[in-house]
Amino acid sequence: MSIKIDFDMLMSTIKKALINAGMDEDKADICARIHAESSADGVESHGANRVPRFVDYIQRGWVNPHGEPVLVKQRGFAQNYDGNLGPGISNAVFCADRAAELAKEHGIGMVTLKNATHWMRGGTYAWKMAEHGKIGMCWIATESCMPMWGSDEPSIGNNPFCVAVPREDGEIVLDMAMSQYAFGKLGVYRLAGKNLPYPGGFDEQGNLTYDPGSIEKTKRILPTGYWKGSSMALILDLLASALANGKTGADLDDEKRGSCTGCSQVFIAIDPYLFGEKEDIQNKWNTRVKRADSAHPIDPDSPVQSPGENTMKRRMESMKNGVKIDEQIWAQIQSIADGNLDVTDIS
Amino acid sequence: MSIKIDFDMLMSTIKKALINAGMDEDKADICARIHAESSADGVESHGANRVPRFVDYIQRGWVNPHGEPVLVKQRGFAQNYDGNLGPGISNAVFCADRAAELAKEHGIGMVTLKNATHWMRGGTYAWKMAEHGKIGMCWIATESCMPMWGSDEPSIGNNPFCVAVPREDGEIVLDMAMSQYAFGKLGVYRLAGKNLPYPGGFDEQGNLTYDPGSIEKTKRILPTGYWKGSSMALILDLLASALANGKTGADLDDEKRGSCTGCSQVFIAIDPYLFGEKEDIQNKWNTRVKRADSAHPIDPDSPVQSPGENTMKRRMESMKNGVKIDEQIWAQIQSIADGNLDVTDIS
Numbered sequence: 189m190s191i192k193i194d195f196d197m198l199m200s201t202i203k204k205a206l207i208n209a210g211m212d213e214d215k216a217d218i219c220a221r222i223h224a225e226s227s228a229d230g231v232e233s234h235g236a237n238r239v240p241r242f243v244d245y246i247q248r249g250w251v252n253p254h255g256e257p258v259l260v261k262q263r264g265f266a267q268n269y270d271g272n273l274g275p276g277i278s279n280a281v282f283c284a285d286r287a288a289e290l291a292k293e294h295g296i297g298m299v300t301l302k303n304a305t306h307w308m309r310g311g312t313y314a315w316k317m318a319e320h321g322k323i324g325m326c327w328i329a330t331e332s333c334m335p336m337w338g339s340d341e342p343s344i345g346n347n348p349f350c351v352a353v354p355r356e357d358g359e360i361v362l363d364m365a366m367s368q369y370a371f372g373k374l375g376v377y378r379l380a381g382k383n384l385p386y387p388g389g390f391d392e393q394g395n396l397t398y399d400p401g402s403i404e405k406t407k408r409i410l411p412t413g414y415w416k417g418s419s420m421a422l423i424l425d426l427l428a429s430a431l432a433n434g435k436t437g438a439d440l441d442d443e444k445r446g447s448c449t450g451c452s453q454v455f456i457a458i459d460p461y462l463f464g465e466k467e468d469i470q471n472k473w474n475t476r477v478k479r480a481d482s483a484h485p486i487d488p489d490s491p492v493q494s495p496g497e498n499t500m501k502r503r504m505e506s507m508k509n510g511v512k513i514d515e516q517i518w519a520q521i522q523s524i525a526d527g528n529l530d531v532t533d534i535s
Numbered sequence: 536m537s538i539k540i541d542f543d544m545l546m547s548t549i550k551k552a553l554i555n556a557g558m559d560e561d562k563a564d565i566c567a568r569i570h571a572e573s574s575a576d577g578v579e580s581h582g583a584n585r586v587p588r589f590v591d592y593i594q595r596g597w598v599n600p601h602g603e604p605v606l607v608k609q610r611g612f613a614q615n616y617d618g619n620l621g622p623g624i625s626n627a628v629f630c631a632d633r634a635a636e637l638a639k640e641h642g643i644g645m646v647t648l649k650n651a652t653h654w655m656r657g658g659t660y661a662w663k664m665a666e667h668g669k670i671g672m673c674w675i676a677t678e679s680c681m682p683m684w685g686s687d688e689p690s691i692g693n694n695p696f697c698v699a700v701p702r703e704d705g706e707i708v709l710d711m712a713m714s715q716y717a718f719g720k721l722g723v724y725r726l727a728g729k730n731l732p733y734p735g736g737f738d739e740q741g742n743l744t745y746d747p748g749s750i751e752k753t754k755r756i757l758p759t760g761y762w763k764g765s766s767m768a769l770i771l772d773l774l775a776s777a778l779a780n781g782k783t784g785a786d787l788d789d790e791k792r793g794s795c796t797g798c799s800q801v802f803i804a805i806d807p808y809l810f811g812e813k814e815d816i817q818n819k820w821n822t823r824v825k826r827a828d829s830a831h832p833i834d835p836d837s838p839v840q841s842p843g844e845n846t847m848k849r850r851m852e853s854m855k856n857g858v859k860i861d862e863q864i865w866a867q868i869q870s871i872a873d874g875n876l877d878v879t880d881i882s
């Protein structure tokens with residue numbers, strides 16, 4: 189069952205839990221804020237829900253709570269860092285901020301990170317670059333969880349691809365994993381006794397299915413757009429591993445850890461006003477978004493929404509009325525904050 | 536029915552047709568080669584099949600056969616051109632080459648083009664940047680042909696997104712439209728009396744369907760990955776129209792022409808060896824691609840293939856044994872080459 193918790197209370201409790209798990213205060217502060225914001229935005233799966241699991245990863249040695257990005261090499265607009273398996277969130281926030289600074293100076297900025305860990309909600313970092321007034325793009329190369337098209341065994345990561353547009357009337361943000369549904373989502377539907385709204389993978393007979401349980405059995409989760417999603421996932425892997433001079437998803441498979449431990453990440457920020465005046469570009473974006481949103485809706489009560497448009501509304505609502513959180517997860521976080529580090533991942 | 540035509544014969548006949556349609560010899564040469572290569576690679580839909588339609592567009596004034604990219608503004612790594620409605624292929628080849636040159640100098644190069652026209656097969660230009668040894672990315676903002684998610688009327692373009700990786704053992708190339716199937720593909724299946732292999736859109740009852748004819752009726756073509764594809768299409772539109780300081784898809788809708796006339800395009804080339812040694816990166820890519828390709832196949836006779844891997848094999852085969860072409864299309868191209876410009880688009 190879900191309850192609602194005051195945002196500041198949620199954030200400070202997560203922070204305390206992370207400090208108990210061994211994190212320095214400054215990093216715990218950044219990570220707690222992002223976890224709480226993700227939950228406030230409605231992305232619980234990568235928000236508060238992940239805190240117990242993250243603490244578990246610190247204990248396994250998959251995350252070094254003191255790890256920080258160390259500059260390896262730089263070239264004008266681009267910098268390459270070693271993430272030293274530091275906390276995924278604090279490392280990625282650093283990289284997004286650096287990319288935006290480089291873009292301020294050069295028109296474009298690229299920061300790449302090797303030996304990274306799970307950054308939780310990818311959209312956060314594209315959004316961060318957009319808050320700096322830049323177009324933000326980021327993606328990763330991670331371990332396999334999805335079959336290549338034509339195969340029936342996981343052989344490529346679901347490598348998220350995120351892009352944010354700094355529209356002043358509300359950022360437009362794409363946060364797109366290369367699998368149609370996350371495995372976590374399948375579990376949520378199965379536990380609720382529901383079918384998926386659209387086919388999400390293949391059953392044991394090799395047919396497309398809406399049944400989450402049979403996809404969990406075959407592990408044949410559907411790439412986004414069938415053959416397209418596995419191709420794009422491979423391309424993102426090749427790009428991230430080269431540009432970060434880091435590990436490919438196949439390298440991570442060999443290391444047999446999990447959850448993006450050791451992965452490669454790319455952050456690109458671009459000045460949107462290189463060739464047009466800010467006012468013109470903002471007007472252009474407003475007109476384009478309004479036209480998309482005013483397309484005739486299938487359901488008159490559900491107008492079309494561009495991606496990211498409603499997130500800020502949801503966040504404001506959560507700030508006012510409390511952040512939705514599963515009560516078991518909340519109990520776990522409180523328990524860690526109270527000093528009990530014997531974590532079982534129930535998310 | 537399809538026949539096979541010698542590559543050089545196909546190319547020289549297309550060139551003659553384009554010159555008859557009013558093109559200068561140098562542009563006709565570039566365009567004829569790319570049309571013929573696309574057909575040789577097995578992408579007939581954007582190869583020879585498009586020649587009659589392209590000639591029709593010149594006659595309508597949608598393409599200016601003498602149009603060339605004119606530099607509007609530049610800033611270090613980035614240049615913005617006005618395409619002046621010149622031939623999509625020759626303009627885009629120019630931009631891809633320029634982006635690669637800029638990347639040679641700056642590590643990254645971006646060329647953007649406003650007032651562009653249909654570039655035919657998008658993958659061509661990513662590939663071209665890869666032939667220059669760079670990672671190549673390109674995409675466009677074009678007119679609406681696909682509903683936004685939640686809508687039942689076309690309100691966003693199927694904006695292709697293309698990325699190529701310069702692997703020396705064979706480029707890996709993503710050429711991904713934001714609709715699951717092109718409308719042209721629906722027609723091919725309908726005429727052959729076949730269902731689509733996977734659902735491709737919605738029928739009049741609002742259900743997902745494999746039947747191409749009922750999707751043609753509703754115009755509710757499925758975005759790649761459902762809600763993901765229409766979101767990504769919108770993002771690509773916002774990026775291309777801003778960076779090219781050109782038209783959005785909504786602007787093109789207002790102009791009521793078609794086929795990308797006046798669209799905005801982006802070409803980005805990145806040096807893949809910014810932070811790693813060439814040999815190491817190439818080895819990394821080879822290992823990653825081999826692992827993807829050796830994933831257990833569903834059908835033992837159809838091993839997994841990474842995108843683009845087989846294209847060069849197909850091209851070599853076409854060079855040796857002739858290029859497959861629909862005989863009616865071939866007759867049309869010959870007729871235009873003979874001076875008959877009364878074109879009916881039958882593709």
